[in-house]
Every structure is written in C-alpha cells, then in structure tokens.
Amino acid sequence: MLQPAIRLAEEGFPVSSFFVAMNQGSVGRIQDLEWRGVFRAEQNWQPGQVLQLPDLAATLAQFAADGTGYLYGGARGEKLVSRFPVSRGVISMADLEAVSPFWEAPxxxxxxxxxxxxxxxxxxxxxxxxxxxxxxxxxxxxxxxxxxxxxxxxxxxxxxxxxxxxxxxxxxxx
Known part of the structure; x- marks a missing residue:
C-alpha cells in the first residue's frame, strides 16, 4: 500500500508554483534546520523542478516493513518525541505506546x-x-x-x- 508513496518520494515530483510561493514565503519564518534541509528553503525553486525526499522514502519503507510499531513505540516514535521540545510539542513515548490503531472503512x-x-x-x-x-x-x-x-x-x-x-x-x- 505504501509502495507508490515510497517511489514518489525516492524519484521525486515536480514542484508547483504554489509550492514555490509557499516555500519562498517560509524562508524567514521557519528556523527548524531539519525542515530547511528537506525543503531547501534557500534554493531558488522554479515550478517543474523535481523535489526528491529520500528520508521520507526510507521512513515509509521502514514503516511498511515494521508496521505500526515503528511509530507507536518504536524508533520513529522515539525520534518524533525527541523533536517535540524543539517544536514545543507535548506528546510522550507513553502517549504513542498507548495508541491502538485500527482500520475503519472511509x-x-x-x-x-x-x-x-x-x-x-x-x-x-x-x-x-x-x-x-x-x-x-x-x-x-x-x-x-x-x-x-x-x-x-x-x-x-x-x-x-x-x-x-x-x-x-x-x-x-x-
């Protein structure tokens, strides 16, 4: 189910003029170095240039391999929780471990x-x-x-x- 998203993140996709405008508008406001590295805020993006997201592809591939435990109590959950002090978030590892995901028909x-x-x-x-x-x-x-x-x-x-x-x-x- 995640394979199309993994492929898109690996191979990349052309950015839109909306992406370019929003990214340029964020340069002075978003100070998070990881975000700036992923979206290369200082790059002079042009519509149609290809944005590749290899870290997202790797995360999705690991999630596909490990299942929900990768986020809810696993390595991705630990990384997520470790970032919360930077972004003033309030989710703890115990919060993630307490989640019991289930499927409902959309x-x-x-x-x-x-x-x-x-x-x-x-x-x-x-x-x-x-x-x-x-x-x-x-x-x-x-x-x-x-x-x-x-x-x-x-x-x-x-x-x-x-x-x-x-x-x-x-x-x-x-």
Missing amino acids: ISAAYHDYRVNLPPPPQESFQVLLSLRILESFNFKDLALLSFRPSGSGVSGDPHRSGRADPEQPEEPG
Missing part, C-alpha cells in the same frame, strides 16, 4: 476526476466532502495564485472540533 465522494476518501463519523470529514462537492462547481483556475486558500473555505476542517468529535478522545484541558 467515507468518500467524487471531486472532479478524483475519489476523495476520508475518515468516517464521528470525525467531521463529511464537511470536507460536502465542501468539495460545493467547490466543484466553481472555476478556480482563473484566480490569481494564493488568492484562494482552501482552508478559508473550510476544506481543511477543524482539527480541534474533529478531535472532540471522537467519543474516545478526552476533552482538551483548559
């Missing part, structure tokens, strides 16, 4: 030539699908770069509400 809808699959209720993914169905009737190709941001339309969803929609998820403190 809900889906067509959007132009794509089939979009998202987590089922009680998550609020249906809002994303409804938004995409509404947005499908609009012509965004004629808009200037960055004049439309999908998150402004609600397409990105609300992670805070989605997390609380899960009856197994405890309420957020404070």
Whole structure:
C-alpha cells in the first residue's frame, strides 16, 4: 500500500508554483534546520523542478516493513518525541505506546476526476466532502495564485472540533 508513496518520494515530483510561493514565503519564518534541509528553503525553486525526499522514502519503507510499531513505540516514535521540545510539542513515548490503531472503512465522494476518501463519523470529514462537492462547481483556475486558500473555505476542517468529535478522545484541558 505504501509502495507508490515510497517511489514518489525516492524519484521525486515536480514542484508547483504554489509550492514555490509557499516555500519562498517560509524562508524567514521557519528556523527548524531539519525542515530547511528537506525543503531547501534557500534554493531558488522554479515550478517543474523535481523535489526528491529520500528520508521520507526510507521512513515509509521502514514503516511498511515494521508496521505500526515503528511509530507507536518504536524508533520513529522515539525520534518524533525527541523533536517535540524543539517544536514545543507535548506528546510522550507513553502517549504513542498507548495508541491502538485500527482500520475503519472511509467515507468518500467524487471531486472532479478524483475519489476523495476520508475518515468516517464521528470525525467531521463529511464537511470536507460536502465542501468539495460545493467547490466543484466553481472555476478556480482563473484566480490569481494564493488568492484562494482552501482552508478559508473550510476544506481543511477543524482539527480541534474533529478531535472532540471522537467519543474516545478526552476533552482538551483548559
């Protein structure tokens, strides 16, 4: 299941004008050296240049080989937790080890030539699908770069509400 993503990360893919604009806009704001190394923020990217992500390919390959234990209690989880003090995160190894991932059939809808699959209720993914169905009737190709941001339309969803929609998820403190 991960092989297409592994191949894409290894071989790379052409960056879009949106990627170029967002990457250039991040140069002065993002100080994380690892991020800057991966996305080469100082590089003068041009649309169509190929971005290869060999570390992501290796991570996905290891995840495919080791399964969920690689993240939830394994080496990738340890690296993730070690990065949290840098980014002011709050997840501990115990948090990751307590996760019991399981599969649920996704809900889906067509959007132009794509089939979009998202987590089922009680998550609020249906809002994303409804938004995409509404947005499908609009012509965004004629808009200037960055004049439309999908998150402004609600397409990105609300992670805070989605997390609380899960009856197994405890309420957020404070």
